[in-house]
Amino acid sequence: xxxxxxxxxxxxxxxxxxxxxxxxxxxxxxxxxxxxxxxxxxxxxxxxxxxxxxxxxxxxxxxxxxxxxxxxxxxxxxxxxxxxxxxxxxxxxxxxxxxxxxxxxxxxxxxxxxxxxxxxxxxxxxxxxxxxxxxxxxxxxxxxxxxxxxxxxxxxxxxxxxxxxxxxxxxxxxxxxxxxxxxxxxxxxxxxxxxxxxxxxxxxxxxxxxxxxxxxxxxxxxxxxxxxxxxxxxxxxxxxxxxxxxxxxxxxxxxxxxxxxxxxxxxxxxxxxxxxxxxxxxxxxxxxxxxxxxxxxxxxxxxxxxxxxxxxxxxxxxxxxxxxxxxxxxxxxxx
Numbered sequence: 001x002x003x004x005x006x007x008x009x010x011x012x013x014x015x016x017x018x019x020x021x022x023x024x025x026x027x028x029x030x031x032x033x034x035x036x037x038x039x040x041x042x043x044x045x046x047x048x049x050x051x052x053x054x055x056x057x058x059x060x061x062x063x064x065x066x067x068x069x070x071x072x073x074x075x076x077x078x079x080x081x082x083x084x085x086x087x088x089x090x091x092x093x094x095x096x097x098x099x100x101x102x103x104x105x106x107x108x109x110x111x112x113x114x115x116x117x118x119x120x121x122x123x124x125x126x127x128x129x130x131x132x133x134x135x136x137x138x139x140x141x142x143x144x145x146x147x148x149x150x151x152x153x154x155x156x157x158x159x160x161x162x163x164x165x166x167x168x169x170x171x172x173x174x175x176x177x178x179x180x181x182x183x184x185x186x187x188x189x190x191x192x193x194x195x196x197x198x199x200x201x202x203x204x205x206x207x208x209x210x211x212x213x214x215x216x217x218x219x220x221x222x223x224x225x226x227x228x229x230x231x232x233x234x235x236x237x238x239x240x241x242x243x244x245x246x247x248x249x250x251x252x253x254x255x256x257x258x259x260x261x262x263x264x265x266x267x268x269x270x271x272x273x274x275x276x277x278x279x280x281x282x283x284x285x286x287x288x289x290x291x292x293x294x295x296x297x298x299x300x301x302x303x304x305x306x307x308x309x310x311x312x313x314x315x316x317x318x319x320x321x322x323x324x325x326x327x328x329x330x331x332x333x334x335x
Contacts, residue, residue, distance in 0.1 A: 017310075018292045018306065019262075019285065019292050019310075021310050022262035022281075022288055022292075022313045023285060023288060024314075025279055025313040025316055026262075026264060026281050031316050032277055032278050032317055033266065033277040033278055033317060034244060034253070034316075034318045035275070035276050035277070035320045035322050035323075036233065036274050036275040036277070037274045037322065037325075038190070038232035038233070039152060039190045039192055039232045039270055039274075040270065040271070040273070040275070041149070041150055041151045041190060041271060041272065042150070042151050043150040043151060044269065044270070045086050045087075045149050045150060045270045045271070046084050046086050046267060046269050046270075047086065047088070047149070047152075047192075047267075047268045047270065048077075048085040048088045048089070048265060048266070048268075049088075049091060049255050049265060049266040050076055050077070050080070050088065050089070050255070050265045050266075051090070051091040051092065051237025051238075051255035051256070051265075052091075052092065052093040052122065052237045052238070052255075052257035052258055052259060053069055053073040053090070053093070053106075053258045054069055054093055054095065054096050054124065054259040055073050055094060055096065055109070056069050056070075056102055057070065057099075057105050062294070062298055063260050063261075063291075063298035064257070064259040064260050065260065065263075065291050065294055066096060066259070068259075069259050070105060070109070072258060072259065072263060072282065073106070073109055073258065074112075075282040075283075076282045077110075077112075079280065080265065080267070083267060085115055085267070086115060086149055087115055087116045087117070087118065087149055088113060088117045089117075089119075089154060089156070089194055090117065090118070090119040090120070091122075091195070091236055091237040091255060092119075092123075092159075092195075092196030092237050093123070093124045093125060093238070093257075094106045095125050096124060097127055103125075103137065116149075118145060118154055118156050119138050119156070120143070120145075120156040120160075120194055121134045121138075121160040121196065122196040123238070126161075131158060134158075143156060143157055143158040144156060144177055144180050144181050144184060146184055151190060152190050152191070152192070152270055153189075153190070154191070154193075155181060155185070155191055155192070155193045155194065156193075156194045156195070157173050157181065157194065158174075158177065158195075159171050159172065159173050159196050160196050160197070170217060171196075171214070171217050172216065172218045173195060173218060173221070173222050175221075178221055178225055181193070181225050182225050182229075185225065185226075185228075185231065186229065188229070190232070191231050191232075192231075192233045192235060193231055193233075193235070194234070194236070195216060195235075195236055196237055196238050197213075197215060197216040197217075197236060197238050198213075198215050198236040198237075198239060198252055199216070199222075199234055199245055199247050199252035200215040200219045200247055201246070201247050201252065202239065202241075202245060202254070204245075204331070205243055205244070205329065206243075206332050212239040212240065212241055212305055213238055213239050219247075226248075227249055227250060231250055232250070233253060234250055234251065234252045234253070235253055235255065236252065236253075236254050236255070237254065238254075240256060240257030240260050241254060241305050241308055242254065242256040242262075242279070242309050242312045242313070243312065243318075243332065244318045244329050246327070253266075253277065256309055260291060260295060260302070260305075260306070261292040261294075261295045261306040261310075262281065262288055262292075262309055263283040263288055264279045264280060264281040264283075265279075265281070265282075266278070266279060266280075267279075274322065279313065291306075292310070308332050315330075
């Protein structure tokens with residue numbers, strides 16, 4: 001099914017119905033986004049996950065609501081700290097297109113954060129072969145990077161290779177990174193692995209053989225490493241669609257885009273019983289509604305993604321492995 005055909009299907013007929021569904025999900029502490037049996041940690045640990053802020057100093061509009069990206073990113077990180085996050089993960093596309101002024105703005109915002117922050121690059125951050133520059137600015141020695149939080153490790157990868165051999169965008173995790181990842185995971189008791197690009201399986205999850213973007217190109221090689229070390233959770237962004245897949249025993253949780261509807265981020269609470277995921281926002285009711293309206297008028301693709309996000313948030317939890325040991329993940333249905 002094409003995205004144009006998907007856009008014609010009935011989803012949320014009124015803008016306020018979609019934004020209301022999102023706001024109910026953000027406010028519902030008793031109804032989490034997901035509960036996983038793993039990862040686990042002996043010391044309770046809270047990790048905030050922010051994806052695709054697409055910060056721009058001077059751009060306006062589009063479904064990414066560029067004119068609010070600086071403010072929303074700053075407010076979101078502050079909100080995560082107020083909620084007791086022990087660390088913050090930003091899973092790529094920090095900027096609109098990797099311009100120097102936008103990178104400088106992001107660094108200034110991150111400098112004000114009082115907890116450890118792990119960032120990975122997205123395709124928009126590394127245009128024109130700027131991966132090395134991103135590594136210099138945001139890591140001490142390139143990727144993978146590891147953040148240790150008691151008994152839990154968070155490992156970040158670069159999947160956003162700027163250009164392939166023929167000048168096209170590529171989305172791969174290099175062999176060198178996979179080798180280093182293999183070594184890191186060998187001495188990790190429990191790990192979460194992060195890349196901008198998602199694991200495969202999203203098209204089947206949507207239910208109509210359509211996905212906003214393809215997964216990481218060398219997914220089989222990445223999954224070989226993750227499954228060999230029994231990694232319980234992979235985090236990603238890129239597609240702006242809140243979703244959950246499972247491939248070869250690895251859960252793949254895709255964060256929504258911060259800049260676009262529903263303008264939210266994730267809070268992961270990891271303890272000895274497993275992981276509980278909640279969705280939160282620093283945006284106002286009016287801002288969430290305006291983001292949905294912008295998505296509906298921008299393109300068929302943005303309309304479908306936002307409708308599917310609203311569908312997901314109105315049917316939580318996506319999975320509850322404590323109540324259902326099979327851990328079955330239902331497909332998204334928008335009709």
